[in-house]
Amino acid sequence: MAFEYLAEQLAQQKLTHRFRQRQCIAKQQEANLFCNDKEYLNFSSNDYLGLNQHPDINHALQEGVSKFGVSSCSSSLVTGFSYAHNVLENTLCEWLNKPKCLLFNSGFSANHGLLSALACEQTQFWLDKLSHASLIDGALSGKAKVKRFLHNNYQQLEQLLLKKSLANNLIVSEGVFSMDGDQADINALQKIAQKHQAWLYLDDAHSLGIIGEKGQGSVSINPHVDIVMATFGKAVATSGAFIACDETLHDYLINFSRHYIYSTAMSPAIAWATNKSVEIIQKDNWRREKIAELSRLFAKSLNDNIEMIPTSSSIHAIIVGDEKKSLDIAEKLKAKGIWLTAIRPPTVPNGTSRLRVTICANHNKQDIKYLAENINKAIN
Structure with missing residues (x-):
């Protein structure tokens, strides 16, 4: 009988107390x-x-629906990139002091979309051992070399980088780690990246809104982080995600990130509400x-x-x-x-x-x- 392993693996999940159910x-x-x-x-x-159900964000969502509708109706490269998206991207750039931002439908698609777009034979990724599943899957999705260093062990990372064989190296970590709650040493990572002529990519899903006087996340610690990804579904209390980076990478992702090119753009009404949430985060x-x-x-x-x-x-x-x-x-x-x-x-x-x-x-x-x-x- 086909696919008998499905029931077998589910039974194993129950036996080891790892079975998952929705509620x-x-x-x-x-x-x-x-x-x-x-x-x-x-x-x-x-x-x-505590911004979910904030009246000003709810009102902005309703206003966004009235102005732009619920759906963006197509991908960003067809007709899906709206005024609401443009406003939010500009707000994020100003908030984080980055040249460009690009919106994605989720943190998983942003992480996977960026790393899979860069995952060629000319690139090597260096991932913290506790990196999120989306980072691991994205790194392993192509032909890039992938090496993981022990969690927050920058001495080992440096030793590994001394043996690097490619010119294009991307260090990948999280600002705040989702399951442990501890922080990466952003300054140490940036120094290592600079020393070894690598780029530094941070998943700031659990840092944005929490770290920094205005909630800017890891860039409030060190503004020279090359690439930042963060989600809107956590502290921002809406949905979607973004990548903040330089102009060259921004244009490269628009042209080569399949997750961006072939996905219907995030709801413009959500983008409008997110813009209001970011405004509240900065002042509260x-x-x-x-x-x-x-x-x-x-x-x-x-x-x-x-x-x-x-x-x-x-x-x-x-x-x-x-x-x-x-x-x-x-x-x-x-x-x-x-x-x-x-x-x-x-x-x-x-x-x-x-x-x-x-x-x-x-x-x-x-x-x-x-x-x-x-x-x-x-x-x-």
Whole structure:
């Protein structure tokens, strides 16, 4: 019988406690999530700045629909590149102090689209070991040489670069790592890239909006990062993504990135709403300050026996280790009205299953104390 391996692999997923299922969420409102007629405190959202359902962004979306419609109706190279897209790209360029920006439908398509466009025999990619799946898949999609260095181990990266055999080298990392919440050393990476005449590419999906006085992400630490990708579906609270770069790479992607050329452009109404969100992010520094304050409270409130990876971001990874144990703890928390997803391999390395806590600007001190109290009870 054809495709018998499908059922076999699903059975294996269940046996190893790695089986995944979707759950239909009725709505998300501020720090709460509603599922199966129950209300939960949501600590798994990537709405870091608490901007989802912001009235000004909602109004901008409605205005965008009235002005441009919901759909862009075609790819950007046919008739899909609208005034709304142009305005957003210019806003992003000014915000990040980059010459050009290009919009994509998702962070996955942006990462994969750029790396696959560069993945030729003349190029070598150097990826942090904990790079996102979209970066790994994009790097491996063509004929480029690919080498991964140990997570944030820049001494090893330098040693590897000394042995490089090609002139075109791209160092790839994340500003804030999605599952650990720790940061790359942007200045160290930029110096290494400059020393070895390489380009530096950063996935800033979890940095944008959070890092920097105006939420500019990694470029607020070092403005000389060559290429930045970030998504709108997290702190920006809309959807889509962008790549910020120089004019030559911008034009190259328009001509050679299949993900850009052959995809219907992102909704112009979403672009219009995103422009409003970026405006709010730049001026509402209190949102970033609140995340930092609540994060300090959370770390202080956990028992000493709980292993949490050090972070200065919204992401707090509590390492459990075993898949079944992480699922059991998540269920105990759910019974207490806390929605906290257990993250298991292959999303994270074997033996590092975890609770991925995200602290957002719409949480309060009482929420954090309640979470810490119940985690302390669940992990013993």
